[in-house]
Amino acid sequence: MEYPLCLTQPVHGGTFAGSGISQSWNDLALWEAFFDSHPCASVLELGTWRGGMSVFFAVQGLARGIQVVSVDRDLGQAEGRAVGEKLGCEYLSVDLHSDGGRLEIQEVVGRLPKPLMLFCDDGHKPGEWQAFVPMLSPGDFAAVHDWGREIHEPDLVPSLPMVWGEVCEEAGSWTRFFRVP
Numbered sequence: 001m002e003y004p005l006c007l008t009q010p011v012h013g014g015t016f017a018g019s020g021i022s023q024s025w026n027d028l029a030l031w032e033a034f035f036d037s038h039p040c041a042s043v044l045e046l047g048t049w050r051g052g053m054s055v056f057f058a059v060q061g062l063a064r065g066i067q068v069v070s071v072d073r074d075l076g077q078a079e080g081r082a083v084g085e086k087l088g089c090e091y092l093s094v095d096l097h098s099d100g101g102r103l104e105i106q107e108v109v110g111r112l113p114k115p116l117m118l119f120c121d122d123g124h125k126p127g128e129w130q131a132f133v134p135m136l137s138p139g140d141f142a143a144v145h146d147w148g149r150e151i152h153e154p155d156l157v158p159s160l161p162m163v164w165g166e167v168c169e170e171a172g173s174w175t176r177f178f179r180v181p
């Protein structure tokens with residue numbers, strides 16, 4: 001029988017709670033374990049797309065008391081938005097790579113409770129990292145998707161220590177977590 005879920009690679013057509021998601025199930029398992037061992041007070045997702053990941057974060061937020069914000073320049077594609085909002089996620093329409101967008105993210109980072117987790121999953125991950133990671137405070141976290149594909153070690157300016165690199169690699173995940181010392 002054809003099995004419709006891919007456990008190790010993101011597949012377009014994959015869903016979480018019915019909304020399109022660009023993560024694989026092993027990524028979600030890593031996020032679950034990460035939140036268990038690294039309590040976060042807020043999550044800022046850069047790149048909502050169809051919204052499945054924002055719904056996943058919103059469920060985590062409701063259960064664990066994490067404030068969740070998801071940002072995209074095109075929220076028209078975010079089919080998960082209605083359920084995400086019911087679960088407490090805030091959605092913001094922002095062009096991340098405009099001057100106004102950078103100022104807006106600075107304002108959001110400033111008002112979100114710490115420790116904050118910044119999840120870089122937009123269309124230009126090195127640019128996001130370089131623009132927004134410097135806004136983080138000691139004790140905050142950052143994560144990227146498409147590690148080794150769209151973003152690589154030399155793109156990490158400023159550089160941050162990786163958390164659980166071997167675990168993510170062994171899991172075949174494209175997610176990597178980092179901590180702001």
Ligand SMILES: C[S@@+](CC[C@H](N)C(=O)[O-])C[C@H]1O[C@@H](n2cnc3c(N)ncnc32)[C@H](O)[C@@H]1O
Nearest residue numbers: 021022047049053072073095096097121122123
């Ligand atoms: C890989 S998808 C996000 C996937 C989502 N985080 C998930 O896990 O399902 C990247 C998203 O970044 C958005 N994007 C690309 N460039 C952008 C920009 N300059 N500002 C805001 N969003 C942008 C696209 O609209 C797209 O929805």
